[in-house]
Amino acid sequence: MFGSAIIVFREVLEAALIIGIIAAATRGLPGRNLWISVGVGVGLLGSLIVAGLTDTIADMSEGSGQELFNAVILGTAVLMLGWHNIWMSSHGKEMAANAKSIGHAVNSGEKEMYAVAILIGMAVLREGSETALFMYGLAAGGGTDQVSLLSGGFLGLVGGALIGWLLYTGLAHIPIRHFFAVTETLILLLAAGMAGQMARALIQGDFITPIVSPIWDTSSILPMDSAVGNILHLLAGYDARPSGMQALFYVITFLVILIGMRWTKTHPHQAI
Amino acid sequence: MKNILFALLLAPSMALAADNEYELIIKDHQFTPTEIKVPVGKKIKLIVINQDSTPEEFESHSLNREKVIAGNSKATIYVGPLKSGKYKFFGEFHEKTAKGVIIAE
Numbered sequence: 001m002f003g004s005a006i007i008v009f010r011e012v013l014e015a016a017l018i019i020g021i022i023a024a025a026t027r028g029l030p031g032r033n034l035w036i037s038v039g040v041g042v043g044l045l046g047s048l049i050v051a052g053l054t055d056t057i058a059d060m061s062e063g064s065g066q067e068l069f070n071a072v073i074l075g076t077a078v079l080m081l082g083w084h085n086i087w088m089s090s091h092g093k094e095m096a097a098n099a100k101s102i103g104h105a106v107n108s109g110e111k112e113m114y115a116v117a118i119l120i121g122m123a124v125l126r127e128g129s130e131t132a133l134f135m136y137g138l139a140a141g142g143g144t145d146q147v148s149l150l151s152g153g154f155l156g157l158v159g160g161a162l163i164g165w166l167l168y169t170g171l172a173h174i175p176i177r178h179f180f181a182v183t184e185t186l187i188l189l190l191a192a193g194m195a196g197q198m199a200r201a202l203i204q205g206d207f208i209t210p211i212v213s214p215i216w217d218t219s220s221i222l223p224m225d226s227a228v229g230n231i232l233h234l235l236a237g238y239d240a241r242p243s244g245m246q247a248l249f250y251v252i253t254f255l256v257i258l259i260g261m262r263w264t265k266t267h268p269h270q271a272i
Numbered sequence: 273m274k275n276i277l278f279a280l281l282l283a284p285s286m287a288l289a290a291d292n293e294y295e296l297i298i299k300d301h302q303f304t305p306t307e308i309k310v311p312v313g314k315k316i317k318l319i320v321i322n323q324d325s326t327p328e329e330f331e332s333h334s335l336n337r338e339k340v341i342a343g344n345s346k347a348t349i350y351v352g353p354l355k356s357g358k359y360k361f362f363g364e365f366h367e368k369t370a371k372g373v374i375i376a377e
Contacts, residue, residue: 058341058347059345062348063319064348064350066340134329134365137343138326204337204339204349204350206315206317206350213352213353214336223333225333239336240333241336242336
């Protein structure tokens with residue numbers, strides 16, 4: 001029971017952290033709860049479908065279909081995160097400061113909410129399909145302790161969701177003048193980290209070259225399976241042994257989004 | 273000169289085997305073989321065949337790889353080029369029994 005709880009917890013945690021950060025960052029936007037729920041719902045439905053199609057996906061492009069699929073999901077999430085941050089740089093403050101004078105922002109706010117729904121759908125889909133496959137395997141395995149394994153899975157789900165909620169509440173308590181700086185930074189790091197993971201998936205499937213592998217090795221100082229290493233991996237894309245290409249994807253994504261944010265801050269009304 | 277000719281003759285067969293292929297079988301939540309020896313500095317194509325009915329996730333921190341393999345199916349994972357050393361891997365869904373190591377030398 002404990003084993004299945006930990007596995008499900010790990011999978012749920014990543015999606016829960018992303019949802020927690022995005023939910024905090026979009027506080028006060030119109031219809032936010034609805035769009036987040038749509039994202040979660042579609043993501044869960046997609047997870048069941050993807051889990052059922054695992055064989056088919058895996059067999060595509062000579063056994064590397066899963067990598068391609070993950071890369072597409074991660075790439076979409078990176079685009080949505082980047083767009084969110086760049087959009088928020090010009091509208092976030094005015095929306096929070098003055099809910100009345102934001103007719104213009106509310107209009108483009110609807111587009112923003114589509115992006116949020118897609119982003120959350122992708123996060124749920126990626127982690128959820130693995131969880132669904134794992135739980136499906138347990139159910140099909142027909143072991144004697146099936147009930148305890150399934151209840152372990154439920155426990156993991158609750159645990160992961162709880163940490164996401166704690167992160168959300170923690171972020172929500174940050175004073176408004178620091179709030180956007182904190183959520184923007186978190187989302188920037190999240191996007192860069194996902195871009196790095198996307199590169200890793202493409203290398204694993206032999207679609208791109210690693211350039212150098214690894215470019216550094218900090219596994220003895222901060223291993224990936226330590227609590228701190230794992231949290232940094234989930235939140236900021238930390239990798240103890242990244243390849244050169246992974247680092248390149250990380251840095252380029254980081255810079256492009258940062259420059260985009262600066263640009264919309266200095267040109268607030270040529271909005272996207 | 274002779275060496276060069278020999279190398280040229282060998283080149284086509286080398287190209288065929290350019291992806292150093294290795295098979296890894298999962299059965300009863302265990303890997304066979306548990307130890308794979310591979311050459312240093314070469315890209316390795318690992319074909320993981322899951323003969324169990326349950327899914328498994330091949331994971332290795334030192335190789336920087338993770339991949340889910342559905343029950344009764346196989347998957348390809350590219351690894352390396354590696355420096356000489358030992359690279360542990362495990363099955364995340366059955367961490368106690370599914371263990372192995374890739375040795376690059």
